Amino acid sequence: MSALPNRVESLERYLQRPAAPVLLKKVVGRHLTALREDAGLSQGEAAKRARFSSSKLCRIEQGGGKKPVDEQDVMLLLRLYSAGADEASLVRRLLHQAEGSVWWQRYNHAMLPGWLEEFIGLQESAEMIRTYEVQLIPGLLQTESFARMVISLGLPMASRAEVEDRTRLRMRRQEMLTRPHPPALWALIDESALHRTLGRPDVMREQLQHLLDVSTLSGENSTITLQVVPQDAPEALSSNTPFTHLRFPEQDVPDVVYLEQLNGAEFLERPEATVEYRALLDRLCAAALTPSATRELLEKTIKGLAT
DSSP states (O other), rough: OOOHHHHHHHEEEEEEEOOOOOOHHHHHHHHHHHHHHHHTOOOHHHHHHHHHHHHHHHHHTOOOOOOOOOOHHHHHHHHTTTTOOHHHHHHHHHHHHHHHHHHHHSOOOOSSSSHHHHHHHHHHHHEEEEEEEEOOGGGGGGOHHHHHHHHHHOOOSSSHHHHHHHHHHHHGGGGGGGSSEEEEEEEEEGGGGGGGSSSSSSHHHHHHHHHHHHHHHHHOOOOOOOEEOOOOOOGGGGGGSSSEEEEEEEETSOEEEEEEEEEEEEOOHHHHHHHHHHHHHHHHHSSSSSSSHHHHHHHHHHHHHHH
């Protein structure tokens, strides 16, 4: 049986700090799952008693769907699981907080599909972001000029206005790295990305100088760690797909692995899957250049572009 005081304290902590709606829905879903298990009910039994479809209860417990969770449905489940009044009040407050607006909702839905909106919300709420990039510089570390060039090449039919909107969105996402109490970012970049000059060489020089500046700032008080994975490292063959591993402040929300695809994305939450990707990141980190060696490589590459 789960420890009830710990669960309630965890809910209270989420009310005391900013968290994106997508994460709060997952928190509520995980809490309801724990209550159901404490009540000795299977998901099918609980759905039957609540007169829900199994898919509906599954969606609530996973925190899925773009719309907010229906408060009446959640209150019904809390009564079914014999939750106390104080606990139900905390859950209700979390639901109301999950209905709040966030800055990225100002962008039109065509530019911000559901999978990207979910990813932004999870990144904003994460405690640790570990990312491995194969082809390009990670979006959170791109300069404005480099981002504009990447977006233009990736969307050749997009208008200039759309490219500018998407570039502003990417720059806005980077602001979380300089806010009070930012998430820690640990970025691994395949060496080939440093030599892939897209467009004008001066744009690439500016981008590499930005990486060097960020890497130079790394230290005891920095929240950003940058490492380059050498092209000849055998571990680099372990994955030819970029991915991001997200970890959250509280243990009641599982790690998430984000895999971006051509027209969408996949989110992995099963522990057996996220643990595998975390182990891959550990191997890549061990094979990568140290932060100081990464800085030396960046300096050498920048000098090469200047000739």
